[in-house]
Amino acid sequence: MALLVTGIAQGRTLRAVTVDHGLRPEAAEEADQVAAFCDGAEVPHDTLQLHLEDGADLQARARQARYAALTEWARAHDLPVVLLGHTADDVAETLLMRLARGTGIDGLARMPARSGTAPTFVRPFLDLTRQRLRDHLTDLGIGWIEDPSNDDSRFERVRIRQHMQALDLDPLPLARSASALAEASRSLDLRAHDLAQCNLSVDGPDVLMPLDAVRHLLETEREQLRRLLAGAMAWIADRPRGPDLARLLGALEGEDRKWTLAGCLGTRERDALRLTREAGTCPPPELGADIWDRWHIDGPVSPTTSVGALGEDIARTPWRESGLPRASLLATPAIREQGELIAAPLAGMANGYGARLRGAPKPFT
Known part of the structure; x- marks a missing residue:
């Protein structure tokens, strides 16, 4: 409600939306109350109806579904910006939740004031508390609706909120600490970008890093090695x-020559660490597609042509x-016609086909 009132006061062109997650029967009536307020203020209003099931990770699932619905709604109405009502309380609660999990700097950093494109999500109230917004609405004689789930101690965020109140913690x-951590995170990212230009190289589908650089960063800048x-x-x-x-940093400190992690295969070569795609984690083949995994396929593709990992068909290529390395090529694209290998562009069997990496040509560009 505070977002809506502020936008109206500023004379902005608005379109309001209420998301009903389908978890409480009262939510439909609450959405109607917001719609009535908007009608009186001559602001178009929509209600998005979701159908979530109660159960594990409810808040995380609700958040994911809500953002997806808001994105679709904004695009349907050609809205470049969606305003969200996150406050300093949300930032403080998230900080404490993640501290309890042992999260690193990036996870402790304040959520961005702006994120995403088409639409851009903007959070204008991150420096204001919920109580200040409530006080503002009270001064204007405008009521608001409290979601009863905000008092449901099944949810970790609610328990954190209750502990903050019991300890009289000012959000x-x-x-502000979360904001300072966000600035530190950005500085570390800039340093990582500079280190990447000097220490990371691309070899076909792989990333190489000199072992001398790995050892140096293990001793002097472990956080930067982690980021790289x-x-x-x-x-x-x-x-x-x-x-x-x-676990990866531990493996690098040891004598292991190969390991797998997060869909990647790491190999300690004579002078370099090689990171490549683990073939067993590649997506399944796709029919009639010119895009597969992180590759764009150049060449004739028919409805019966499939693109997938080369795998053991590597034996049929030069x-x-x-x-x-053989292990690197196993996860590269292979083009098959009715199951028969006809091309493997990176494995020396082009036959009129090519394969190029989609997106950034290398990490940290």
């Missing part, structure tokens, strides 16, 4: 979680001529 200092590896692995397959990266 603003906590939110996370960026490289996300570019290759999936972004690893914090515990995964901790792969040694490519100069790439």
Whole structure:
């Protein structure tokens, strides 16, 4: 409600939306109350009806579904910006929740004031508390609706909120700490970008890093090594979680020559660490597609042509001529016609086809 009132006061062109998650029968009536307020203010209003099931990870599932619905709604109405009502309380609660999980700097950083494109989600109230917004609405003589789930102690966020109240913790200092951590995270990212330009190289589908650089960063800048590896692995397959990266750093300190993690295969070569896609984690073949995994396929594709991982069909290619390791080529694209291999562009069997990486040509560009 505070977002709506503020936007009206500023004379902005608005379209309001209420998301009904389908979890409470009262939610429909509450949405009607908001619609009536909007009608009186001559603001178009929509209600988005979701159908969530109660159960595990409800708040996370609700958040994911809500953002997806808001994105679709904004695009349908050609709205470039969606305003969200997150406050300093939300920032403080998230900080404490993640501290309890042992989260690193990036996870402790304040949520961004702006995120996403088409639409851009904007959070204008991150420096204001819920109580200040309530006081403002009270001064204007405008009521609001409290979601009863905000008092449901089944949810971790609610329990954190209750502990904050019991300890009389002011959310603003906590939110300022989260903001400072966001600035630190951005600085670390810039440093990681500079290190990547000097220490990461792309070899076909793989990322290479000199072992001398790995050893140096293990001793002097472990956080930067963690960021470099996370960026490289996300570019290759999936972004690893914090515990995964901790295990990887442990493996690098040991004598292991190969390991798998987050869809990647790591190999300690003579002078370099090689990260490649683990063939067993590749997506299944797709029929009639010119895009598969992280590759764009150039060449004739028919409805009966499939694109998938090369795998054991590598034995039918002159792969040694490519100069790439066999393990690296297993996860590269292969084109098949009715199940028969007809091309493997990176394994020396082009036959009129090519394969190029989609998106950024290398990590940290």
